[in-house]
Amino acid sequence: MNDPQPHTNRQFEEELRALRTWLLKMGGMIERQINDAVNSLVNRNSAEAREVIAHDAEVNRMDIDIEALCLRLLALRQPAAGDLRFITTGLKIDYDLERIGDLAVNICERALELNEEPILSYYIDIPRMASLAESMVRDSLDAFLRGDCELAQRVMERDDEVDQLNGQIFRDLLSYMAENPQAISRGARILFISKNLERIADHASNVAEMVMFMVKGKTIRHMDKSKQ
Numbered sequence: 001m002n003d004p005q006p007h008t009n010r011q012f013e014e015e016l017r018a019l020r021t022w023l024l025k026m027g028g029m030i031e032r033q034i035n036d037a038v039n040s041l042v043n044r045n046s047a048e049a050r051e052v053i054a055h056d057a058e059v060n061r062m063d064i065d066i067e068a069l070c071l072r073l074l075a076l077r078q079p080a081a082g083d084l085r086f087i088t089t090g091l092k093i094d095y096d097l098e099r100i101g102d103l104a105v106n107i108c109e110r111a112l113e114l115n116e117e118p119i120l121s122y123y124i125d126i127p128r129m130a131s132l133a134e135s136m137v138r139d140s141l142d143a144f145l146r147g148d149c150e151l152a153q154r155v156m157e158r159d160d161e162v163d164q165l166n167g168q169i170f171r172d173l174l175s176y177m178a179e180n181p182q183a184i185s186r187g188a189r190i191l192f193i194s195k196n197l198e199r200i201a202d203h204a205s206n207v208a209e210m211v212m213f214m215v216k217g218k219t220i221r222h223m224d225k226s227k228q
Contacts, residue, residue: 136204
C-alpha cells in the first residue's frame with residue numbers, strides 16, 4: 001500500500017508516523033515475549049519466565065500510550081478515508097498486541113509451575129505450535145507495515161493449522177493422562193499453554209483482518225473464507 005497523500009499539516013504527518021513506529025516497536029516486543037515464554041518452558045528456565053512477566057508492565061504502558069495517541073488523532077484531526085482506517089486499525093492492533101502479551105505471561109506462569117515438578121516426558125507439538133503463532137504475529141505486522149493483503153490472507157489461513165495442532169495436543173495429552181494419572185496436573189498445565197498459543201494465533205489473525213480493512217476498506221470478520 002502506498003503512503004497516503006501528503007498532508008498540509010506536518011504535525012499530523014509526524015503523528016501518523018509515530019503511531020506506525022510505536023505499533024511496530026510494540027509488535028517486536030510481543031514477538032520476543034512469545035519466544036521467551038516458550039523457551040522458559042522447554043528449557044526449564046524460570047529466570048526467563050520471570051523476565052517476560054516483568055516486561056509486561058512495559059507492554060501495558062505502550063498500550064496506554066498508543067491508545068491515547070489514536071483517540072487524540074480521532075478527536076482533534078477528524079481524519080477521513082485512508083487516514084481514518086489507518087488510525088482505527090492502529091487501535092485494534094494495539095488491543096490485540098496487548099492481549100498477546102497477556103497470553104505470553106499466562107504461559108510463563110504455567111512454565112514456572114511446571115519447572116518446579118519432574119519434567120513431563122514430552123511437550124508434544126508445543127514448540128511447533130509456538131513457532132507458528134509467533135510467525136503469524138510477525139507476518140501480520142509485516143503485512144500492516146507494507147499494506148500487503150496477500151500476506152495478511154496467508155496469516156489467516158495459517159490459523160487453521162494452529163487450531164489443528166491444538167486439537168491434536170488435546171487428544172494426545174488426554175490419552176497420556178488417562179494412562180498416567182500422576183501426570184494429570186502437569187498435563188492440564190500444558191493444555192492451558194496450548195490453548196494460550198491458539199489464542200495468540202487468533203489475535204494475529206485479527207491483526208491480519210484489520211490490514212485487509214485498512215487497505216481495502218472492507219470488513220471480512222464473520223465472512224466465509226471462500227468469499228474473502
